[in-house]
Structures are given as C-alpha cells and as structure tokens.
Amino acid sequence: MNVEDVVEWANNSIFDKTGENLTPLQEAILTGVWQRQKYPQIAKDFHCSESHVKKEAAKLWEKLGEDLGEDLKKFNFRSKVEKKYRVSQVSNSGDCLLQEIDINICNQFIKNIKNTQTRSQSPPETSQTQNQSTIINLIEAPELTTFYDRTSELTTLKQWILEDHTRLITIYGLSGIGKSAIALKLIEEINTQFDYIMWKSLNNIPTLSTLQTELKQFFSKSQQTPLSTVIDYFRNCRCLLILDDLQDILKRGELAGQYLPGYEDYSKFFKQIATSPHQSCLILLSWTKPIEIATLEAENRSTQTLNLKGLGEEATEILREKGLIDQENWLELITLYQGHPRWLKIIASTIIELFNGSVSLFLTEQNDIYIGDLEPNLKSHLERLSESEKTVINWLANEDQPVNISQKPANLVLSKPEFMQAIQSLIRRNLIEKVEGGGRSLFLLNPVFKAYIQFDTTEP
The missing domain is CATH 3.40.50.300 (P-loop containing nucleotide triphosphate hydrolases)
Structure with missing residues (x-):
C-alpha cells in the first residue's frame, strides 16, 4: 500500500461520514505520518506551527478511529491500516481496491x-x-x-x-x-x-x-x-x-x-x-x-x-505509548536498556508505578541499572548456559573494563580451548558484546545481564 492509496481511502472514509473532503493540511499529516515523519517536520514542510499540526492531527485520528479503533494515534496509524487493509490490483484495470x-x-x-x-x-x-x-x-x-x-x-x-x-x-x-x-x-x-x-x-x-x-x-x-x-x-x-x-x-x-x-x-x-x-x-x-x-x-x-539488536531513537514511541514524561531524558533511558523493546516496556511500567511516569526521577534514584521485573526474562537466558559459560560470565561480571581475551585469566579453571569456546558461545547468545579499542577487539558482558548477575550474587 502506498501513501496515495492511504490518502484516498482516508478521504473517502471521512467524506462518507461528514460530506467533507480532507483538508490540504490533513493530507499533509497523513502523508508525513505514513512516511514516519515527526510533527515538527510536517509543520515545517507545510509552513505552519507544530501546535496547529497536533491539533488537526488529533481531530483526524478521532474521525478515522471509527474505522481503525478508538485508540488510533500517530504512532500506530500505519500498523493499524496495514493490518486491516491491503491494496489489490484489479485484473486488466489500472484501478486499486482496498480489500479487508x-x-x-x-x-x-x-x-x-x-x-x-x-x-x-x-x-x-x-x-x-x-x-x-x-x-x-x-x-x-x-x-x-x-x-x-x-x-x-x-x-x-x-x-x-x-x-x-x-x-x-x-x-x-x-x-x-x-x-x-x-x-x-x-x-x-x-x-x-x-x-x-x-x-x-x-x-x-x-x-x-x-x-x-x-x-x-x-x-x-x-x-x-x-x-x-x-x-x-x-x-x-x-x-x-x-x-x-x-x-x-x-x-x-x-x-x-x-x-x-x-x-x-x-x-x-x-x-x-x-x-x-x-x-x-x-x-x-x-x-x-x-x-x-x-x-x-x-x-x-x-x-x-x-x-537483531535493540532500537535506537525509534524506541521513543514505546515510552510515548506508555505515557512517560520528561522527554528530555528518554534517550538516556533507551541507552541504559539498549533499546530493547520488551525491557523498555517493563521498565516503563515500573516508572509509572513508582515515579508517576517521571523518567528523570527514576534515573536520579538509580545508581545502578535497575532490574526489577526484568529478572524472569534475564534468568531464562542464563539458565541455558553451560558450566564453562557460567564461569566466564561470572568473571566478566566483575570486570570494570572491556577485556582482551588473547590471554586466558590465570584464575579461571578452564583450558584455553574451553575458554575460547565459552566466549564464542556467549557471543552467539548475545550475552557478550565486541568493541574496538586500541586497534584490537575487546569484549564485555551485556550491561543489563552484568547488573543482574552482580545483584544475584550479592543476595544473602
């Protein structure tokens, strides 16, 4: 489905209900949102204020919500349309039909x-x-x-x-x-x-x-x-x-x-x-x-x-869906939890429950990475590890800096081949990350798993 089809469908839908066509601004909003533009960019392209775009967009989502669901918003418009409709080319014709x-x-x-x-x-x-x-x-x-x-x-x-x-x-x-x-x-x-x-x-x-x-x-x-x-x-x-x-x-x-x-x-x-x-x-x-x-x-x-790794700035949509505040701190939260969609949803629920949705208060109170309800998700991965992997991952959890693995630590009761196999296996599980430093590859434990292991080992 392309953007022209979407605009045509939306125009027909609103005309059937109100007898009015889409305004040029509404068309611009639909086009921009379908192309994953933010409201400030749409406002800039249309030469109007962002507040005016938001006001018109709210009216638009309310009208289209009768077809796509009352919870229709900018962030879920495209997925709702794509889920409900597709464009089908009619045989021997240049016409397009929207088929449910x-x-x-x-x-x-x-x-x-x-x-x-x-x-x-x-x-x-x-x-x-x-x-x-x-x-x-x-x-x-x-x-x-x-x-x-x-x-x-x-x-x-x-x-x-x-x-x-x-x-x-x-x-x-x-x-x-x-x-x-x-x-x-x-x-x-x-x-x-x-x-x-x-x-x-x-x-x-x-x-x-x-x-x-x-x-x-x-x-x-x-x-x-x-x-x-x-x-x-x-x-x-x-x-x-x-x-x-x-x-x-x-x-x-x-x-x-x-x-x-x-x-x-x-x-x-x-x-x-x-x-x-x-x-x-x-x-x-x-x-x-x-x-x-x-x-x-x-x-x-x-x-x-x-x-597949975590999301970048796109993960802000998760925090917006959850209704969190302090938007200036969102990227810090996303970075802390590596843009992992499920982790961010779980942590967002915690922020709502404990800090009324304030990301800044949550980050101020956290000296270390907060695990909370993430524990079952992390535990399910660690339960699959071999004994040699557990030995290596516990060692890495106590290292403050990325490590060079060319030399096996003397205190690990593993042979060099066992050590290298464990490192490779942990990489294939996405529990160890490789970074470049000083012209060579260094390795570190995923920070969230590191926080969980450190917390788990300090419990009485």
Whole structure:
C-alpha cells in the first residue's frame, strides 16, 4: 500500500461520514505520518506551527478511529491500516481496491491473498500455482500489534530474499528484541512474491518428521499431484517458511547451538535447504545462532544471518505509548536498556508505578541499572548456559573494563580451548558484546545481564 492509496481511502472514509473532503493540511499529516515523519517536520514542510499540526492531527485520528479503533494515534496509524487493509490490483484495470483481508476462524488468523501479478523469480514452467492465490497460514504466529521502525533491517532482508535469492536466513537475538515482529512485517511487504507462506513454532518441540508431514499437508492443498518431500515443494513452488522458537530444540546446559538428542536431523535439513537449488526461502528465528549456520554462512552465499539488536531513537514511541514524561531524558533511558523493546516496556511500567511516569526521577534514584521485573526474562537466558559459560560470565561480571581475551585469566579453571569456546558461545547468545579499542577487539558482558548477575550474587 502506498501513501496515495492511504490518502484516498482516508478521504473517502471521512467524506462518507461528514460530506467533507480532507483538508490540504490533513493530507499533509497523513502523508508525513505514513512516511514516519515527526510533527515538527510536517509543520515545517507545510509552513505552519507544530501546535496547529497536533491539533488537526488529533481531530483526524478521532474521525478515522471509527474505522481503525478508538485508540488510533500517530504512532500506530500505519500498523493499524496495514493490518486491516491491503491494496489489490484489479485484473486488466489500472484501478486499486482496498480489500479487508482479516479472516477470523475460531480466533485463528489465516490469510488468503489474491495475487494477480506475476511473481518475480517464479519461472512459469516450474511454479504450479502461478496466477493463483498466495496461501498464507499464520495460525502459529504471534499477533503484530505495533511495529517499531526497522527500515534498515527490513531493507536488508528484502534484498537477501528478492534480489540475492537467499535460501536460508537466520534472525537471532535476545528474547523480546523483535524477531517475530520484523518477520511478520516482512511478510506484509513481500507476500505477493510467494505461492505459499507458512509460520511454524517449534516451542512444542516437534520432530523433523512431524514438521515435514505438516508442511507437506499444507503445501499439497492446492496441488493436483502431491510431491514427495518438502524440498520438492521448495523447487516447484515459491515458498516462504518461518520456523520460530528454534532455541527450543537446542540443548540447555551445553555450549550454544547444539541440538537435543533425536533432533540432530534438523541440522541436515537446514543444510539441504541452503545448498540445494530452489526458488524458496526458510527463515529461522532463534535466541541463539545454531552451530552449523556459521559454517554454512562461510561456505555458501545462499545463507545469511541477521543479528537483531535493540532500537535506537525509534524506541521513543514505546515510552510515548506508555505515557512517560520528561522527554528530555528518554534517550538516556533507551541507552541504559539498549533499546530493547520488551525491557523498555517493563521498565516503563515500573516508572509509572513508582515515579508517576517521571523518567528523570527514576534515573536520579538509580545508581545502578535497575532490574526489577526484568529478572524472569534475564534468568531464562542464563539458565541455558553451560558450566564453562557460567564461569566466564561470572568473571566478566566483575570486570570494570572491556577485556582482551588473547590471554586466558590465570584464575579461571578452564583450558584455553574451553575458554575460547565459552566466549564464542556467549557471543552467539548475545550475552557478550565486541568493541574496538586500541586497534584490537575487546569484549564485555551485556550491561543489563552484568547488573543482574552482580545483584544475584550479592543476595544473602
């Protein structure tokens, strides 16, 4: 959906209710907000005051809220429109129609999106579903309620899939960092390029055989002749498969990325997806980077990894949603909690509860990083560590400066290989960060985890 479609829809919606068209300023507000501009920039471009823009915007959200929800605001306008509507090109016509595509069946969300345009990179002689509907099953996907701007990461993912034809992509990062959100947003933007899109969660730990059976049942629904294997469907159709919660089939208490007993065949499956010629894409979402992914990345251009980090200034939308005050201190709070969306939401609730939403009071009272209700989120990561990782992470928690790991500390009861493996594993879990200093790489423990470990060890 482009901005012209949005303005046209909004104009029609308001005209139906009031008999009046959008004013030029209202059109400017819609255009600017859709392009993620701030009110001061919109006011500057329209040559009026920011207060006037805010006043007109409030009226606009109230009018459009009848269609999109009473809680409509600037920060959620785009996500609400994109969730509720899409633009569908009408066959043999230059017209555009806004079609509502949410189909709720027993609270399950399934999309069937009509695609009347030729899909790129889908040769007619191999795709059995050309010019049919894109079949999308998001039953096991979480709901995308709000999406915070990740333009750079989305651009990278779209390039990998649509231009570079990457077959295997891993998006990994800390829990709650936004892996599922960016994958869902990606689906919204590229769904017309595929014949099938399916989201599967591995949190119920299915065997590979069970997973493949479910996938073949899904892919075969519109096929006259069912195919033998998943890779056959990947070759004959353009499929996008998202496997969420990959960490749930990985071992606890071992170095990062090792599979549970009986689940090692997933590694072979992923390697087959990466190295076999086909026109589809598999996206893995995980807390941890699996071992074989690093090897495949080094050997195969059809494998890419995105290590998802926190938000930057875009995280101010989270604090605005929560109704915090002292906006001049927001960036300090965001930096302290590394722009992590879930952490910021939890801490914002604490600030409301204890300081009536005052960020400055919260920061004044905190000599160290406050953990509070973040503890369960942090603990779930540390519980997965091996003994050697626990040894290293406890050592790092007591270091005041980034450390050079070329020399193993004498007081650590680990061999040099064990020490290096533990460091590498902690990096793949996003618990250790690498920084440059004096022309060499130095390492430090994630500050929030450091504060939690120090607090935990000082408790009686």
